[in-house]
Amino acid sequence: MKKPKKVRRYCPYCKKHTIQKVSLYSSMKHRGTLKWGSIERAKKRGRGVGKGNLGRWGSKPAVGKWKRKTKTTKKTNLAYTCSVCGKTKQQKKGKRAGKMMLEQK
Ligand SMILES: [Zn+2]
Incomplete structure (x- = not known):
């Protein structure tokens, strides 16, 4: 699964749509x-x-x-950092994906 590195989405702190940086939480x-x-x-x-x-x-x-392990895929854990206020919000629901990659854009 590929995702863009920057995305325009709603920031609950600024209360408007802003450009947000997408980063991936990785464990282990x-x-x-x-x-x-x-x-x-x-x-x-x-x-x-x-x-x-x-x-x-x-x-x-x-x-x-x-x-x-019984499961072959993991749910993604993304964090969105607002470019205006600099606050980070985690994604609510992760989607199942074998591998999550962030596209350069
Ligand atoms: Zn913001």
Whole structure:
């Protein structure tokens, strides 16, 4: 699914139509969160770098058959930033799409 990068739509803060920048929220960029004992933190500490089998700090274990994903598409999560007031509003309902891309325009 392709979407334009800039779109003219209603801004509830300006109470009129303005040109708004479309940006995509993406999740799961990093492995785990920055919780205590998380692998992401351990990596920042310097663990899991180097050669060979890294064990606990290495790659993720194989996904079990019962843990496999059932859904092949995700709902999009877009944010619209107003060019006049600079406020951002999230889209209300996401549409299902395999991949969301923002077109340059
Ligand atoms: Zn606005």
